Amino acid sequence: MSDKSRSVIDVKNLDITFRMPTGNIHAIRGVDFSLRENEVLALVGESGCGKSISAKTIMGILPENAVINSGKVIYHGKDGDIDLLTKKRSWRQKNINGSRIAMVFQDPMTSLNPTMSIGAQLITSIRDHKHVCRKEAYAVSLELLREVGITDPARTMGQYPHQLSGGMRQRIVIAIALSCDPEIIICDEPTTALDVTIQKRILDLLETIRRARGISVIFITHNLGVVAKIADYVGVMYAGKIVEYGTVFDIFYNPRHPYTWGLLSAVPEVSDEKGDLYSIPGTPPNLAKEIVGDAFAPRNPYALAVDFKAEPPIFRVSDTHYAATWLLDERAPAVEMPAALKERIERMKKEGRDYVIDSE
Amino acid sequence: MLKYIGKRLIISAVTLLVILLILFLLLQFMPGSPFNDEKLSPEQIEQLRAKYGLDQPIIVQFFTYIGNMFRGDLGVSYSLSPNTPITDLISNRFPVTVMIGFASMIVGTFLGLILGFFTAFFKNRVLGAIYSIFTLLGIAVPSYIFAMFFSNFLGYKANLLPLLYDFRSPVISSVMPVMAMSLGVMAVVARFAKAEASEVIKSDYVLFAKCQGLSSRTVMTKYVLKNSLMPVITVVASLLVSLLTGSLVIEQMFSVPGVGGLLTNAINANDYSVVIALSFIYSALYIIVMLILDILYCIIDPRVRLGGKN
Numbered sequence: 001m002s003d004k005s006r007s008v009i010d011v012k013n014l015d016i017t018f019r020m021p022t023g024n025i026h027a028i029r030g031v032d033f034s035l036r037e038n039e040v041l042a043l044v045g046e047s048g049c050g051k052s053i054s055a056k057t058i059m060g061i062l063p064e065n066a067v068i069n070s071g072k073v074i075y076h077g078k079d080g081d082i083d084l085l086t087k088k089r090s091w092r093q094k095n096i097n098g099s100r101i102a103m104v105f106q107d108p109m110t111s112l113n114p115t116m117s118i119g120a121q122l123i124t125s126i127r128d129h130k131h132v133c134r135k136e137a138y139a140v141s142l143e144l145l146r147e148v149g150i151t152d153p154a155r156t157m158g159q160y161p162h163q164l165s166g167g168m169r170q171r172i173v174i175a176i177a178l179s180c181d182p183e184i185i186i187c188d189e190p191t192t193a194l195d196v197t198i199q200k201r202i203l204d205l206l207e208t209i210r211r212a213r214g215i216s217v218i219f220i221t222h223n224l225g226v227v228a229k230i231a232d233y234v235g236v237m238y239a240g241k242i243v244e245y246g247t248v249f250d251i252f253y254n255p256r257h258p259y260t261w262g263l264l265s266a267v268p269e270v271s272d273e274k275g276d277l278y279s280i281p282g283t284p285p286n287l288a289k290e291i292v293g294d295a296f297a298p299r300n301p302y303a304l305a306v307d308f309k310a311e312p313p314i315f316r317v318s319d320t321h322y323a324a325t326w327l328l329d330e331r332a333p334a335v336e337m338p339a340a341l342k343e344r345i346e347r348m349k350k351e352g353r354d355y356v357i358d359s360e
Numbered sequence: 361m362l363k364y365i366g367k368r369l370i371i372s373a374v375t376l377l378v379i380l381l382i383l384f385l386l387l388q389f390m391p392g393s394p395f396n397d398e399k400l401s402p403e404q405i406e407q408l409r410a411k412y413g414l415d416q417p418i419i420v421q422f423f424t425y426i427g428n429m430f431r432g433d434l435g436v437s438y439s440l441s442p443n444t445p446i447t448d449l450i451s452n453r454f455p456v457t458v459m460i461g462f463a464s465m466i467v468g469t470f471l472g473l474i475l476g477f478f479t480a481f482f483k484n485r486v487l488g489a490i491y492s493i494f495t496l497l498g499i500a501v502p503s504y505i506f507a508m509f510f511s512n513f514l515g516y517k518a519n520l521l522p523l524l525y526d527f528r529s530p531v532i533s534s535v536m537p538v539m540a541m542s543l544g545v546m547a548v549v550a551r552f553a554k555a556e557a558s559e560v561i562k563s564d565y566v567l568f569a570k571c572q573g574l575s576s577r578t579v580m581t582k583y584v585l586k587n588s589l590m591p592v593i594t595v596v597a598s599l600l601v602s603l604l605t606g607s608l609v610i611e612q613m614f615s616v617p618g619v620g621g622l623l624t625n626a627i628n629a630n631d632y633s634v635v636i637a638l639s640f641i642y643s644a645l646y647i648i649v650m651l652i653l654d655i656l657y658c659i660i661d662p663r664v665r666l667g668g669k670n
Contacts, residue, residue, distance in 0.1 A: 059571045063562075064483065090576065098573030110564040115586045115661055124582065128574045160662040176572060 014071035045237035108169035119157030246321035394438035457618035468545025476553025498547020556588035
């Protein structure tokens with residue numbers, strides 16, 4: 001988790017507009033993040049904040065009506081740095097997708113080809129990249145299925161997606177994603193569509209595979225519990241921007257952006273006696289209109305007058321921790337996070353210490 | 361799978377029997393008789409009716425007909441060309457209609473698939489324009505207008521193709537009828553293929569295939585084509601039946617000696633046995649096409665496979 005580790009992907013100043021019949025939607029308004037080798041970067045935020053679009057930009061599978069206004073996606077590969085956005089889609093599909101960067105989709109029910117057997121899908125994926133014979137590809141496929149925890153791989157090879165459960169399908173999607181030894185995997189809410197009991201198993205599987213293969217992961221989710229479990233770095237996104245960025249400890253123990261406060265307060269806790277579930281008031285802004293000032297200001301109980309006029313710059317909290325809120329400006333009045341959240345964080349810290357002591 | 365086909369065959373046979381019964385009953389209500397000739401006296405007509413067994417109760421006629429049918433005897437024509445066995449009447453004409461119908465279907469489906477899929481896949485402007493022109497014309501303009509157009513330019517002015525059907529050169533004289541009939545098929549197939557393929561291209565599994573870096577050829581054939589084929593097959597099957605039955609105008613225009621003309625003449629002349637035989641053949645054809653269609657579904661889409669291995 002040190003800063004010395006090499007970054008494998010740098011997204012710089014990404015800005016994307018969608019052309020719609022009713023007007024333009026400014027979906028990504030300047031996103032920067034980097035993924036370091038062997039680490040997990042979580043992107044969190046509400047629906048429509050631009051998490052998935054960022055992932056699709058990296059994969060080069062944005063819909064036709066998306067226009068990239070500016071930005072770079074630098075891939076630091078074995079043979080030098082490449083700005084993926086300057087390359088053609090066909091080149092990226094041949095040289096990057098699958099073999100260097102792979103993606104796991106949200107819904108395993110729809111991300112497998114319904115008319116192809118599992119084996120055929122795995123073998124096709126392998127043989128489209130590597131020049132191996134069918135037999136060899138078959139053997140590799142069996143090995144992959146075993147790796148993702150399928151108990152009877154030979155039987156599964158001949159089955160079709162509709163014959164398998166959601167959890168099984170997601171394992172197979174992961175197996176296919178791994179089939180060409182990617183260095184990076186982007187997981188777009190890989191557990192959201194699954195049963196709660198299956199979610200943990202899939203997360204554990206991803207964690208095991210990541211460690212065994214030394215894969216760097218971009219993990220998109222809106223589930224903060226999942227983030228706490230797997231992430232090294234966290235980017236909190238709101239209305240097409242990253243509003244707070246830091247290590248998982250920075251974000252959970254020392255959150256600075258009022259939106260992050262809201263997100264953390266909204267996580268339900270079993271120990272909550274009151275039974276009231278906190279929710280952030282209001283709805284995300286309409287990105288079809290240009291936003292003046294801080295996009296979160298209308299929903300922010302701590303908003304300052306300046307929030308409605310000027311967009312906050314990114315303030316540095318520490319070497320690893322950044323947040324875009326005027327509250328961090330030296331001229332701003334001192335605003336503390338909500339007391340309930342503070343109390344909760346103290347409790348989490350204590351639990352964290354207990355956990356460390358327990359495991360020792 | 362075999363069990364399923366067997367079951368379907370039995371159901372088909374029963375359906376055909378019911379159709380035959382309905383045809384028999386309906387013809388009883390048709391005004392007039394096959395012997396609408398002013399020169400015939402009522403006694404002569406009565407004699408003729410007795411000769412062909414038309415004086416018997418309807419139920420007896422029905423079972424006699426079924427019995428004869430199993431022996432491959434569809435009866436004789438009453439009025440159109442008296443006493444000619446219907447099997448002879450049909451056997452000369454049916455192959456011509458079927459050949460032209462199938463050829464139009466194959467040409468139309470093939471071109472329609474190419475046009476539809478390529479338009480959906482490449483989103484090219486020129487291709488889009490060609491697609492719009494062909495589908496609009498193909499759907500809006502009836503086939504006989506195309507037939508007239510081709511007759512005038514290719515047949516009359518350019519003198520490339522024969523204007524009328526000629527028994528001695530069936531292939532070359534089928535070209536214009538097939539062209540005229542396949543344009544409509546092409547338009548319908550292209551529209552279905554494009555609509556379906558555009559949906560499939562946006563699906564998660566195609567995006568996943570692209571994320572896996574599969575080659576465009578693999579994505580197009582194994583992912584898009586295969587998954588958008590089902591609705592196309594359905595529409596082609598229903599078109600096939602209408603191609604085999606509804607080519608009447610085209611047959612008249614190029615004087616093709618097909619069944620379309622025979623059926624209209626038979627209806628006009630109250631030639632019961634010809635009408636029943638042809639209607640029965642069309643029904644059988646329809647049922648067979650639908651059966652083949654269902655079997656094709658099973659082959660293409662594993663989700664409809666019944667009683668399979670697993």
